[in-house]
Amino acid sequence: MSQKTEPVRSVKGVRDLLPKEMQLWQRVEEATRAVFSTYNFQEIRTPVLEYTSLFARSVGPDTDIVSKEMFTFEDSDRESLTLRPEATASVIRAYIEHSLYNEGGIHKLFYMGPMFRRERPQKGRFRQFYQIGAEVLGSMEPGTDAEVLEILHVLITERLGIREVNLLLNSVGCSECRPRYVAALRQALEGVKQNLCVDCQRRAESNPLRVLDCKVEADQPLIGKLPRILDYLCEACRLHLDEVKKGLNQRKINYEITPRLVRGLDYYVRTTFEMTSGTLGAQNALAGGGRYDGLVELLGGPRTPGIGFAIGEDRLVLAHQSAATQEAGANLIYIAWLEDNSLAAASDLARELRQSNQRVELVYSPMKMKKSLATANRLNARFAVIIGPDEIETGRYQVKDMASGQQEPVDRTGIGVYLQSRTG
RNA sequence: GUGAGCGUAGCUCAGCUGGUAGAGCGCCAGACUGUGGAUCUGGACGUCGCGGGUUCGAAUCCCGUCGCUCACCCCA
Numbered sequence: 001m002s003q004k005t006e007p008v009r010s011v012k013g014v015r016d017l018l019p020k021e022m023q024l025w026q027r028v029e030e031a032t033r034a035v036f037s038t039y040n041f042q043e044i045r046t047p048v049l050e051y052t053s054l055f056a057r058s059v060g061p062d063t064d065i066v067s068k069e070m071f072t073f074e075d076s077d078r079e080s081l082t083l084r085p086e087a088t089a090s091v092i093r094a095y096i097e098h099s100l101y102n103e104g105g106i107h108k109l110f111y112m113g114p115m116f117r118r119e120r121p122q123k124g125r126f127r128q129f130y131q132i133g134a135e136v137l138g139s140m141e142p143g144t145d146a147e148v149l150e151i152l153h154v155l156i157t158e159r160l161g162i163r164e165v166n167l168l169l170n171s172v173g174c175s176e177c178r179p180r181y182v183a184a185l186r187q188a189l190e191g192v193k194q195n196l197c198v199d200c201q202r203r204a205e206s207n208p209l210r211v212l213d214c215k216v217e218a219d220q221p222l223i224g225k226l227p228r229i230l231d232y233l234c235e236a237c238r239l240h241l242d243e244v245k246k247g248l249n250q251r252k253i254n255y256e257i258t259p260r261l262v263r264g265l266d267y268y269v270r271t272t273f274e275m276t277s278g279t280l281g282a283q284n285a286l287a288g289g290g291r292y293d294g295l296v297e298l299l300g301g302p303r304t305p306g307i308g309f310a311i312g313e314d315r316l317v318l319a320h321q322s323a324a325t326q327e328a329g330a331n332l333i334y335i336a337w338l339e340d341n342s343l344a345a346a347s348d349l350a351r352e353l354r355q356s357n358q359r360v361e362l363v364y365s366p367m368k369m370k371k372s373l374a375t376a377n378r379l380n381a382r383f384a385v386i387i388g389p390d391e392i393e394t395g396r397y398q399v400k401d402m403a404s405g406q407q408e409p410v411d412r413t414g415i416g417v418y419l420q421s422r423t424g
Numbered sequence: 425g426u427g428a429g430c431g432u433a434g435c436u437c438a439g440c441u442g443g444u445a446g447a448g449c450g451c452c453a454g455a456c457u458g459u460g461g462a463u464c465u466g467g468a469c470g471u472c473g474c475g476g477g478u479u480c481g482a483a484u485c486c487c488g489u490c491g492c493u494c495a496c497c498c499c500a
Binding site: 009012063064065068069086115117119120121122123124125129130131132133199210213263265274275281282283285286287288289309310311312313314315316336338368369370371372373374375376377378381384386388389390398400402405407 | 425426456457458459460461491492493494495496497498499500
């Protein structure tokens with residue numbers, strides 16, 4: 001009889017952002033643009049689709065992102081394409097491809113948009129997620145690092161009022177000093193690794209730095225005794241870190257030096273950081289980033305220092321949610337018409353009000369007064385304009401303030417001004 | 425990739441040890457024929473995720489499967 005067809009549905013780990021939640025997203029994005037603008041950052045948009053080799057070369061072939069989390073497929077001309085898992089590589093690619101370095105000076109760029117990683121979804125983690133990011137190209141000054149961190153701080157804690165925020169700071173050294181540290185770490189692990197969890201035993205071989213990131217309680221005492229990268233930094237890296245710390249102190253931005261902070265992308269050098277919030281659940285990283293002085297060169301451009309960060313917008317919205325409420329129909333004007341012959345007058349008025357940028361709702365189905373006002377109420381309208389035979393005849397429409405219930409007749413010709421002055 | 429929990433009305437959920445489906449909210453209508461948010465009355469809406477098994481009988485028990493959620497992992 002009624003054989004129901006299987007309804008279509010969305011792909012695992014991706015989701016629709018419905019109008020109700022989009023308000024929050026819009027507010028977050030507006031604040032973001034405003035902040036970036038004050039620091040004279042300019043927006044850049046790069047494609048979602050890139051050649052796979054871009055990420056293999058920049059992010060690193062042995063990272064989790066590249067080795068198991070990318071949406072990669074072969075195009076019909078046999079080219080391997082990938083849905084971007086992050087945007088720094090793309091921004092650098094664009095910087096090189098369009099020879100922006102020839103313009104001279106420092107490039108300060110920001111972007112926002114969807115990224116894709118094929119992970120198992122959970123709270124704050126999706127397969128299509130959104131990042132807001134910034135990249136500064138052409139400055140190796142520690143003052144730049146401090147300003148980049150200042151932007152994060154201003155946006156997240158000051159502008160968006162997110163609570164329980166921690167800024168974790170570390171230096172992962174450079175190509176000169178990091179290998180020395182990794183060697184020392186490997187050696188130290190040889191002695192103790194049989195007492196660590198199975199994951200750590202594996203990491204000790206494949207990626208010793210990852211051991212530092214282990215969260216297993218029983219492993220902590222042993223990990224605490226491992227060599228610290230800060231003790232192995234070369235002179236230049238140590239000075240750089242000191243200057244960044246000074247910059248943060250001067251700005252009165254709280255941070256925590258975290259020698260165990262390791263980033264999941266291979267291109268980072270020197271300054272690395274992460275911002276977490278206790279309001280988020282297990283996936284508590286709100287933003288992360290660092291310096292990547294060798295990346296532009298690695299991707300075929302001129303030697304150019306860089307630093308940047310990426311904020312997880314989904315998580316930012318999640319954390320922002322607590323403090324946010326906004327009525328749907330702010331300043332909405334609802335037009336309640338009563339008889340067929342008043343519809344024309346209603347739609348004329350609607351068009352006129354809209355021309356002066358007022359938000360107007362006009363429903364075309366005929367309704368009784370009672371239902372019409374109930375609709376206005378549900379839409380959370382600020383005013384209802386009542387137009388019926390009496391109003392048409394007198395040329396004065398009833399304007400009702402929905403909050404107070406008060407209403408008064410207003411001259412047809414003066415309605416625009418009347419409403420304008422009351423809805424701001 | 426691994427583990428745990430959960431899939432019943434638009435939403436939130438109840439339904440004990442098997443007897444064939446309920447509440448609240450929401451929605452629609454009326455009480456109130458040109459005045460909303462309160463109240464009352466009535467109404468519509470369910471392949472009980474899907475498939476199979478056990479049984480006279482399954483939302484309930486068993487197996488499988490799909491989906492969602494959270495956690496591990498990893499990261500933003």
